[in-house]
Amino acid sequence: MNLPQVVHDYVALKQSMGSRFRTEAAILKAFCKAVGDVAITDVEPQQVARYLAGSGPVTRYWHRKYEALTGFYRFALGRGYVALSPLPKTVPQRPEPFRPYIFPEEELRRLFKAAGELEAPRMALQGATLRPLLLLLYGTGLRISEALALTLADVDLGAQVLTIRESKFYKTRLVPIGPRLAAVLRTYAHDRHRQGHANDPANPFFVTRTDTAVTRGMVESAFVRLRNSADIAREDGARYQPRLHDLRHHADNRIMPSRAAGDRPAALWRCLRSA
């Protein structure tokens, strides 16, 4: 039995049991690519160690790969495809948790200002959409995928509640928003209606100028442009420049990251007043 075939069977089994298993499937595919189309019995411990080591320092990804391979070899051992696991016996300690970037108030002010001014005829995503979207991310701590998945029906501006459906861990939750963020979203909803965008409750809340759903790619590339035009950069040697996802974390919610709901009052509205 060759390695890719066993991987295929394992992934199919896990997915048939209800796991999405997307990342694991990708890791196992990369493992196959690194080792080659060989018999599973021919995979050497050194090849596994090389794949796990990758390039660069040990990050959480080392463990991610190790966990994916552990499950895979448990399957292979159980089915009798191999007699021994080639995985290393010693596992490095988990590295320090990643530290998100906390945007200083002044940078937030520049960021939201730049967002409102973003206008390029060839860009599907308009500044008038991007600004309320970023304010929503910052104000509620939503994930970008959650914000983009919001439909008109999910945004209840009267009750000031958002319905986040089937997000991480297949859960649906309600997110209250404060009156000021609600006002921002109400203005956007009003403009959206005035511009003649489709108003079916199942339509996305955030739309492009051509009435299509805003994608993650559009927001991320726009965010990079904003970051550059607002002159925001990390110079502390961190692996990443400030990320879209960092808007979820800020000084007001260091104690309970990603759990604060509503208006994230102080910094946000100070920024809004001055932007």
Next chain:
DNA sequence: GGTAGGCGACGAGACGTGGT
């Protein structure tokens, strides 16, 4: 309470495509 296993979502970059 701390740690590790498990897994969904996100970040970033490469690359291809289509419009201007």
Next chain:
DNA sequence: ACCACGTCTCGTCGCCTACC
């Protein structure tokens, strides 16, 4: 040629849960 955007891949983060 250039730009916006979609897709793919590798790498990473964060949360839940089980176990010690």
